[in-house]
Amino acid sequence: MFLEKHLASVAADVLQKALSLDESPNALLRGTQDPKFGDYQVNGVIALAKKAGKNPRELAEPVAQALAERPEIAKAEVAGPGFVNLTLDAAWIGGVLSSMLGDAKLGVDPVAKKETVVVDFSSPNIAKQMHVGHLRSTILGASLVKLLRFVGHEVIGDNHLGDWGTQFGLLIVGMREYGDEAALAGDALVELERVYKLSSKRAKEDEAFAAEARAELAKLQQGDADNRAMWQKFVATTRTTLDRIYDRLGVTFDEWLGESAYDARLGGVVELLLEKGLAREDEGAICVFWNELAEKGLEVPKRLAKQKEPFIVRKKDGAFLYSTSDLATIQYRRERWNADRGVYVVGTPQSLHFEQLFALAHLLGETMRLEHVAFGSVLGKDGRPKKTREGETETLASLLDEAEERALQSIREKAEEGGLRIPEDEWPAAAKILGIGAVKYADLMQNRTTDYRFDWDKLISFKGNASPYLQYMYARVRSVLQKGDVAYEGFASTLAPEEPAELALARTLLRFPDVVARAAEDSTPHVLADHLFAVASEFSRFWTECPVLESEQRQSRLGLCVLTGRQLEVGLGLLGIEVIERM
Numbered sequence: 001m002f003l004e005k006h007l008a009s010v011a012a013d014v015l016q017k018a019l020s021l022d023e024s025p026n027a028l029l030r031g032t033q034d035p036k037f038g039d040y041q042v043n044g045v046i047a048l049a050k051k052a053g054k055n056p057r058e059l060a061e062p063v064a065q066a067l068a069e070r071p072e073i074a075k076a077e078v079a080g081p082g083f084v085n086l087t088l089d090a091a092w093i094g095g096v097l098s099s100m101l102g103d104a105k106l107g108v109d110p111v112a113k114k115e116t117v118v119v120d121f122s123s124p125n126i127a128k129q130m131h132v133g134h135l136r137s138t139i140l141g142a143s144l145v146k147l148l149r150f151v152g153h154e155v156i157g158d159n160h161l162g163d164w165g166t167q168f169g170l171l172i173v174g175m176r177e178y179g180d181e182a183a184l185a186g187d188a189l190v191e192l193e194r195v196y197k198l199s200s201k202r203a204k205e206d207e208a209f210a211a212e213a214r215a216e217l218a219k220l221q222q223g224d225a226d227n228r229a230m231w232q233k234f235v236a237t238t239r240t241t242l243d244r245i246y247d248r249l250g251v252t253f254d255e256w257l258g259e260s261a262y263d264a265r266l267g268g269v270v271e272l273l274l275e276k277g278l279a280r281e282d283e284g285a286i287c288v289f290w291n292e293l294a295e296k297g298l299e300v301p302k303r304l305a306k307q308k309e310p311f312i313v314r315k316k317d318g319a320f321l322y323s324t325s326d327l328a329t330i331q332y333r334r335e336r337w338n339a340d341r342g343v344y345v346v347g348t349p350q351s352l353h354f355e356q357l358f359a360l361a362h363l364l365g366e367t368m369r370l371e372h373v374a375f376g377s378v379l380g381k382d383g384r385p386k387k388t389r390e391g392e393t394e395t396l397a398s399l400l401d402e403a404e405e406r407a408l409q410s411i412r413e414k415a416e417e418g419g420l421r422i423p424e425d426e427w428p429a430a431a432k433i434l435g436i437g438a439v440k441y442a443d444l445m446q447n448r449t450t451d452y453r454f455d456w457d458k459l460i461s462f463k464g465n466a467s468p469y470l471q472y473m474y475a476r477v478r479s480v481l482q483k484g485d486v487a488y489e490g491f492a493s494t495l496a497p498e499e500p501a502e503l504a505l506a507r508t509l510l511r512f513p514d515v516v517a518r519a520a521e522d523s524t525p526h527v528l529a530d531h532l533f534a535v536a537s538e539f540s541r542f543w544t545e546c547p548v549l550e551s552e553q554r555q556s557r558l559g560l561c562v563l564t565g566r567q568l569e570v571g572l573g574l575l576g577i578e579v580i581e582r583m
Contacts, residue, residue, distance in 0.1 A: 003510055
């Protein structure tokens with residue numbers, strides 16, 4: 001059950017009946033800022049009173065009286081200029097949580113309208129190592145796939161690889177000039193990056209070399225067998241390395257449709273834009289001029305309507321751009337999957353590109369809901385883009401190596417203090433789960449639109465808002481169940497929270513369905529991370545203040561423990577983070 005939706009409906013119904021309204025109003029339900037004022041606040045009376053020219057507090061009194069009679073509400077009080085503060089009924093909370101305990105989805109109802117959603121994420125370039133800049137797209141996109149599926153959507157996760165374009169002409173001539181087959185067989189991406197840097201530098205200084213690269217690219221695009229074979233080798237060797245990274249991260253894709261998959265469609269996209277009068281030739285290039293389209297009366301976003309710079313879809317040398325490829329991709333996703341929604345998990349610097357892409361797609365008649373899930377940068381402690389000590393962009397593989405090493409060191413220190421129950425032979429496996437989970441959580445707990453500072457000390461911590469702390473709380477739940485010889489799977493009980501710490505935990509657990517639904521719809525995994533930290537924090541207080549196994553309320557409190565464990569396990573799973581059974 002979605003709590004806020006249910007309570008808003010209850011409040012709207014009460015408002016309509018108590019005030020004899022013709023239509024159901026907006027109750028304007030909000031969570032209270034301070035728990036001492038209750039759990040929720042109904043603000044709709046004030047707007048209704050203003051419209052009727054009446055005193056809002058006088059209107060609020062009969063509303064509060066009627067709300068107090070509802071089984072969901074223990075207390076309804078008029079406050080301020082006419083708010084109605086609501087305190088939820090403990091018995092009602094217990095009943096909802098008891099139902100949640102027996103539900104595999106923990107109370108998360110399927111969405112009212114199921115959609116087919118394509119999530120475009122990670123998208124590294126062929127012949128280049130993944131670096132720390134790919135971290136956010138990869139783990140944020142993977143989490144969104146899980147969240148959207150959990151609430152009932154049909155989801156296709158697509159890794160839109162950068163596997164086509166100018167760089168391959170440089171790589172082909174570069175491998176013939178500078179390549180080392182032994183090095184390629186050893187660490188392919190390191191060798192390909194070395195060759196590409198040498199080729200790119202020379203092309204800037206040597207026009208004959210640059211012309212040769214362009215000629216080889218043209219041969220590749222025309223299907224030359226030798227060049228195709230080299231290109232396929234570049235792709236295959238890169239895939240091998242990428243698969244190792246994704247395996248470490250626990251990330252999978254339904255499709256690996258790179259830019260090359262749409263090459264045959266690009267000419268048709270340009271012709272369609274010309275045919276519909278959305279693009280025109282300018283100095284040999286084919287461009288979309290937003291200010292001209294706005295002057296024609298077409299629906300163009302205000303920011304674009306003022307822009308004189310064109311959106312180029314074909315350069316004067318005949319080469320296509322990301323704009324063309326991305327339009328072809330949208331067409332393909334509509335044709336193949338009849339997608340209702342396209343989600344692009346790409347950094348904030350590309351915001352203008354996606355605003356233009358989406359506007360042009362809609363002018364072409366595309367009805368798919370297109371969303372740019374933008375995100376900020378990963379910064380070092382100095383507040384600058386994270387790099388190695390040598391000033392190079394840090395590879396994702398080296399970042400994950402360090403995460404596991406630091407997690408192992410943390411486990412070793414905890415074991416020496418006597419604070420861990422993990423057998424020594426399980427330390428490496430636990431270090432992988434803790435280290436990778438810590439990296440993911442540190443990213444996903446942030447509002448994705450902001451930059452954040454990467455801090456190893458805060459990241460791998462068994463205290464505070466960090467993944468190891470949440471995993472430790474999950475392990476504590478499993479520990480108490482083990483001591484009580486209580487089954488975790490299939491546990492059922494009637495929950496009846498009474499003590500303040502019980503009720504605080506119960507009220508927090510009650511919000512899980514709303515949080516998951518919001519995180520999925522708004523592409524904001526951080527709201528789920530916030531909830532999990534709140535659950536862990538309230539459980540810690542509950543654990544301290546409320547005996548479980550020796551209590552007369554044993555079954556109810558065990559139910560709170562199990563529900564805490566399941567929300568932590570399922571919630572962390574939706575963030576792509578594994579749990580450890582014992583610590």
